[in-house]
Amino acid sequence: MKRVLDYIVENRVLFLLVLFVALFVVFAVSVPGFFTFYNLTNMTQYGVELGLLALAEMLVILSGGGGIDLSVGSMLTIVAMIIGVLIGRVGLNPSLSILLGLFAGAGMGYLNGVLVSYTGILPFIVTLASLYIYKSLALIIAVDPRFGPNPMPVSNFPESFYFVGQYRIAGIPFQVLCIFIPVILLLWLLLEKSIFGRYLYGVGSNEKAALFSGINVCRVRVTVYTLSGILSALSGWIITSRIASARPDIGTGYELQAITIAVLGGVSIKGGEGSIGGVVLGIAIITLLYNGMQLAGIHQIWQLGSLGVVLVGSVLLNQVLLARRKI
């Protein structure tokens, strides 16, 4: 028994892979309409948006010190609204608007990072506050004075804007092939191969030792929160393009799902531990679960509830497994 547990601790990716395959087989056998090319590729479209946020959460949690970003959903929303308003109401060039939206995401993430690393306020408080601040800003941006004081969605985009979210290349959704997979590869390089990745793991696993090893702890932390902003912004852009509408409540509740996936993927809530492989599998499992439940006719609201259980359950599992080490 002890050895089995040890194996699970050290081989999270394998464990998740088995879980994924098992789920896949169960759905393929029991849910009609699941095992079709259209459904499987369609599913990945949803996976991208949530996946980018989960990757953002992974980076932030890895950086340790109670790292967590509760504002990813709000950053997604605000970027969606910025892009929407700039294109649909201001009439700005779409590429420029998207670029500005991404910059805004980076800026908001940067602000979170600066508050976390230079003022010493706990990450959950900073990002809880910024969750509401950014959300509120998104609502304010969404107000169209011509139609009264209420926030309104924007949906008059030029046709070219839908390319990212709705087109397919050889049957595979554009955003999967040209955004998600490249992002995963880049992050894999960053975490596994680059000096920044090493520093990130160092800061996350022992902040003091990192400082003594000549690592600039604050800079590493600011960078991951900024990256979190950028990834959320990417997600906001893609989602707007896919649903052909920028809505001021679009990102609500995403933070929970993103955190859940990261933690399920084996990222230790204490920081410094977790791999991109695990998180990608986590994304796949949750996407699969959503899709299967949807096809099986289970109401969407249960996704939320089951996610809460998965979140607490996987942290509990991580803690129990990690507690077996004596550090």
Place this chain on the structure above:
Amino acid sequence: MEYILECRKIFKSFGGVQALRGVDFTLRSGEVHALVGENGAGKSTLIKIISGALLPDRGDIFYMGQPVRIDSPRKAQEIGISTVYQEPLVYSELSVLENIFLGREIRTPWGNIDWKREEEQARSLFASLGLPHHFLREPMGELSVGLQQLVLIAKALVYEAKVIIFDEPTAILTEHETERLFTIIRKLRDQGVGIIYISHRLEEIFRIADRVTVMRDGEVRGEFPITAVDRAKIVELMAGKLLVEEIARRGVKGDHPLLSVQGLTRRPRFFDISFDLFPGEILGFFGLVGSGRTDVAQTIFGLFRPESGKVFFDGREVSFGSPEEAMQAGIAYLPEDRKVQGLFPIQSVAYNISVAILRELVRRLGIVDVRKERDIAEKHIRELNIKTPNLKTRVYSLSGGNQQKVVLAKWLSVTPKLLILDEPTRGIDVASKSEIHNLIAHLADQGLAIMVISSELPEILKMSDRVIVMHEGRITGVFEGPEKTAENIIRAATGERMAVTGGVGV
């Protein structure tokens, strides 16, 4: 019952290192029994066993004539053994009164806390100790450390302590506070409390103690009534007959100092520190814990900003704002507390060895050359004889000694101009110790300037070309050549200011 507390044949070891070998220790009611010895002599291990923080491997403890098992600090407190630590364990946000009574509140019939009676009792306690009591309702955090200690003494009395242990209580007190503490200790003694008093300041011991026990290498080397012993005898017992090994050195000391520190001050940690360090030289820093050695090193390394004074490195005046800058200039620092400040326990052995030199291993675009990383790790594993299944093994699963070596390997892999080693061999077994010493000597021979901070006298004597001794934040002696003797160094470290300073002005 002659003794209130009696320890018989106490043994304790930590991962193969024998900290206590059959220690006997006794305490009577109404006496002050001083415990002295160099760092690593075993005093603090003994104290931890008596105060319930550690359990002995073997041996018996008798308290009030009965055998006892003290398995937690809580238990010790309950049976009447209280400890006043150098850095008191307090609730800074809560009032002084609560700090005294928390966990042992006086209650009204309704079960409420009876603040009035608590305050009355605290007042009479403070009055009996001759202390003011106007601050009882103030938050503990607003009191000076000296006053906090006194509050904890009052707390010990609430727990009806029959034994109070003072662990270097005066190390961070002002002179006035020290005097007041002594007055109180005498009062406690007269009231029949047994007191164990640990201090490095020998003059204090002669003022306050009735008996003194000298420890060295985990054994008791002598126990005397204070009137039957003098300072020289105690120093001799503390130092013992040291087997000072020789180490072969071939290198030549450079002509110009690599590091020159002038009048460096950071109150209250250290004052007016000046010294030069030459390429190819090993400069030893000796002093007791809290003497400021580590603070000086960390200030040079950029962790803290000095208040005044100058640092010249490699011919330029420098002022590093962070370790990152210091490392880029060519300074490496092996921290004292390896587990907390040096190790990434959940990362691999290879990671831990290479993390400080990653910048040199980068190929382009920030990508690390994994092969080079592996080669370096393998080289150090071989040289330091680190026992690990493979390079990817996570460090937490290695033995303590091997973890120490991994941290050391990290700093040896850096090729700095100045290497600062803070307690380089603490917790390392004897065989590896001399390997590490040879390695340090070898590095100096190659022209590195090395600063060795150590509490182990044999190590300092063996390694250093020159020894600087610090006491309470000041340099109290610089010894070189024939002056560099165990007795000279211990004297300077216990606060006797040296008339002869071996060439360098103090």
Place this chain on the structure above:
Amino acid sequence: MTNTGFRKVLRRREFTVLGLIVLLVVLFSLTTERFMSVSNLSNLLLQLAGTAISAIGMTMVIITGGIDVSVGSTLGMASVVAGKLLVGGYSPFLVLLSALGTGLVIGLFNGTLIAFGNVPPIIVTLGMMSILRSLMYQLLGGRWISGIPPAIRVIGLGKWLGVPISMWITVVLIAFFTYFLSSRPLGRAIYAVGNNPEAARVSGIDLRRTTLFVYAVLGALAGFAGLVYVARTGIVQTNTGSGFELEVIAAVVLGGTSILGGRGTIIGSLLGAFLVGIIKNGMVLLNVPALSEGLVVGVLIILSVMIDVIRARGERS
């Protein structure tokens, strides 16, 4: 009172918050006509009751160094339970017990996972928040509950001596818990655990039981706030109580309870709740879009915590 004593009073957070409240009241009564009207003020008090009641529990949780973001959905869940039972014609006493019980069970659940499972409070309560939302949806089936019997609505809307009954209840609860925190050994243990867990352990305080206790109390109080909510508004929806957690956390943090643990008072949190309530109320009256509420409250939280952190740094050096 000596000069330094007077300065200490001035330096207390409660005093600053009180000053801010006075300032805002003056400002709003000068710039709007309706602010000082009886109907507006009593409306303000009605809305404040739920926040203030939950803030009592949140103060204790934050004093131990924890957090609970599920307090809004706990309120929501309790109001679903209470609403269903009320419409079903059960006795008010039973309804009160069930609302309290619902909250208590949720709080115990949170507390157990935090104290014994070693899971960070933010994770547990974030998970709990979404679990409760799902359950609420399931219980309501996407519909509203309305038609609450008028007898019970006295708790939410009734007045005595011109002050809402819910506010009287709040005052009683605040008095009781202030007494509890300042005079009962367990109350003081809560501060000790937050201030220095290591020292608390040596003093013989059971860290886990203390932690469990504060989350349970917060749960029960949020459950009661749920009943007050139902009584006041007369309807329950799936999104009842969402965003409420921010208001409660803001009230507590603004009221001077340190997020680092060990410091805080319930009176402070009450004042914090007033401050948040007045800001919200004033914004409505000034026709500032309600949308910017999150913005204002969020910024206030960050500023307030920043002051704490800077203060703590100053003390350390």
